[in-house]
Amino acid sequence: MENGVDNSKGEGFLSRMALNDNKAGMEGLDRDKINKIIMESSKGSRFYENELKREQQVNQRIEKMMLQKAQITEQQLKKAHAEVERMATELERSRDLSRVIVHVDMDAFYAAVEIRDCPELKDKPMAVGSMSMLSTSNYHARKYGVRAAMPGFIAKKLCPNLVIVPTNFAKYRAVSGEVREIFAEYDPHFQPVSLDEAYLDFTDHLEQRQSWPESLRTHRFHASSAATGEGQIKLPQEAVPEEKDLSPVLFDNSPSSSPCLSGSEGVGAAGGAFEVFGTSVDEAVREMRFRIEQKTMLTASAGIAPNTMLAKVCSDKNKPNGQCRLPSTREAVMDFVQNLPVRKVSGIGKVSEKMLNALGISSCSHLGQQMELLSLLFSETAWHHLLQVSLGLGSTFIHRHEERKSMSTERTFKELSKVEEQLSLCRELCEDLAEDMKKEGLKGKTVTLKLKNVNFEVKTRALTLLYAVATVDEIFAVAKDLLKTEIDNESPQPLRLRLMGVRISAFVSLDDKKPLQRSIIGFLQPGKTDSSGSSQGINQKLDKAKTGPLACLPLAQKCQRQEEVPWGSKQRGLEGGQTGDQPKQSFFQRAHAKRLQLQAANASTQEEGLGENAFVITSTDTCAQKGVESSTTANKSNCTASDLSENDFVSPVEAHASTSDCGATVSESLTCPVCFRQVETTNLNVFNRHIDQCLSEASIKPNQCTVSDTESDLDLENHQKECEEVESNGVDPQEDQHSLENDSLQTVLLINGDNKTATSSQPQSHNDKGPILICPVCQLSQDSDDLTIFNHHVDLCLNQEVLHELGGQTLSPINPPSVINSKALDRGRLLPTQASKGKTKRRDSPSSPPSKKAKGLGPRNTIDKFFR
């Protein structure tokens, strides 16, 4: 396989059309025979011709790449080697093996649901979808080569007895909801990927689980569920098992429909056998899968690893109804990655695989061996990503909120050539889209029309307006123009369409309605908090991960899937112990609690640093700090949450960092303003990542940190308004700075602004001169430029405010509130940040909250949208 290129000509069939047996359940098939049937069914079709064309384009890209490769000099390679080594070293240093990430994937989800509801289908090869396209197939059908994304008519040729069941999303969505309820018990912040898939961070759950009595780890067998087979079954013991999980779903006759607490005796007629699960990760995950099966009668597979990239691969390992854990040791990870085919990595798709194959790269070990070459042939983003993959690195935190960035509707149809029909169809699409937009309260400035002609050639035409639109008429006005233009361009010939779609993006906040204060107040209330936002919908978001990494050109670019934030520190102590779940508290409440705790422990606790308290505090400080810096530049733009949590913040810090602690130690490390630990690196990117990590961790755990979600929420929800309000309303930000709320918001705002600046403009100038630090709460400049000290100061200030707000109690101020306006703060930030090259950056980063503006009313993601 040295040459992926020739493969196209030689074989007689396109690589892009061939059976994709990459997925589970497709091992040991007669590939040749299957491919032959697929080819015969496709050959000559317009679809096939188009695929052929696309394949040639890919081949050209490969040829181009090979030419480039041929011109690479020894010198370049040498230099590249140094660069790669440097990067690898930094990445290695920040490797974080402390998290326990789980990827759960329902087995053949849609098909399984249909089979469950129609037992006759069991044992028959079946698939969900239509003659035109299949969504999934059961394992039986997979033996014939029938798989998702294959048109039904071809599947029928492969397997004449195939039963095709139409999709019923409403049903899948409902089942998905049940499964997610279980996910939430293990990680309230789990990240849904799709209806049947999610990433969970089990770290906190495991910690708590260690002290759980058996009763909490005992789960009942549902009468009709198929035994999982794993583990032993025991009869009820002491405690009453959790009842809530015993979902009655679908089992009408099942007695357990309602919690039968009464039956504490357990054994009853219902065949109440129980199973006690252990406290290990494997047991916890097995328990989760067991509960899913008991509740839905569907099985799931899971992967357990130190990061998402690996967890995802692992979940596929023992696919139907199994799980696989990769030990959290560097050695295990590296071994695992060595033999891992690149195509198994989420984000590396058909094209990327082919390009890599052309370079002789098929497994991740090859990636590691060819990094120099890859760094010269691919974009920075792309090779950095590949380097991470080769090192077995991936995202170590699960992020939830993602803001929707676009919304669209498209439809495939027979062939539409008449202008009137095209226009009316366009209008219909706009109507549907407007309706969806309305549901989520969105408005966007960019309207994109997508057209696919009968030859499968796709084209998109977009127009960005000066204002945001949302109604049918507004959208249609634009879409119609775009369509007409295309029709005119084709002039005498009609557009022979097979698909049309309309998309809206560049969302603008509609929040006007919610006054700033309102949200703040909301945060102070117990139930609301973040949950409100994200909660319901569960944001699914799609991980960015999916997007293909190496997408275009240089193949790879993509990078990040979600991972972006892979590295980082590990400081997050596990101690979290606290309540693991109470996501219900508001940011301030949590902050308050923490602070009290902190204060109590404070005296005694020293810098040990890692204590959870310490952690908490820091995170808060961080905020403050950011505020400070940011204030400097004030920029208004939208900064995404990600920006926020990510690096920018670093800048100032690092500057000092070196100074402050280096005293004794070497100057090889920087002090993290969040965890206060020294990070052994001088690379700002790495350091930024570390901080991101700390911040994100903080935000992930409700109990531990205050900054958490709330902060993000604040950021997202209020930021814009603020920006706007500041100008127009002038409501608060400046007004009373004493108010906690205001201060906080302000801080956030500033932060955002700053970030942006940092990100975009600032090159990297940054003087080492210690920046003057000004407390964002009391507005007073601080004498010390030691971040640790400064952080403590801010923390205390904030604390005062929090206490004041919450209880009216007041402690004596640490510093008298100053009158200085926040603006006074300006100071340029240093923002070194990406020391490395330009783009890399973290945009991808997992960013925490994604952010950006759009925010509309609530969480918008929502699954519904997804499948409508």
Add this chain to the structure above:
DNA sequence: ATACATACC
């Protein structure tokens, strides 16, 4: 900002 390509489910 626009267009196109890749990716994932």
Add this chain to the structure above:
DNA sequence: TACTGGTATGTAT
């Protein structure tokens, strides 16, 4: 007969 639909993102222009 018949090759989806929704979303995100990387790149180049």
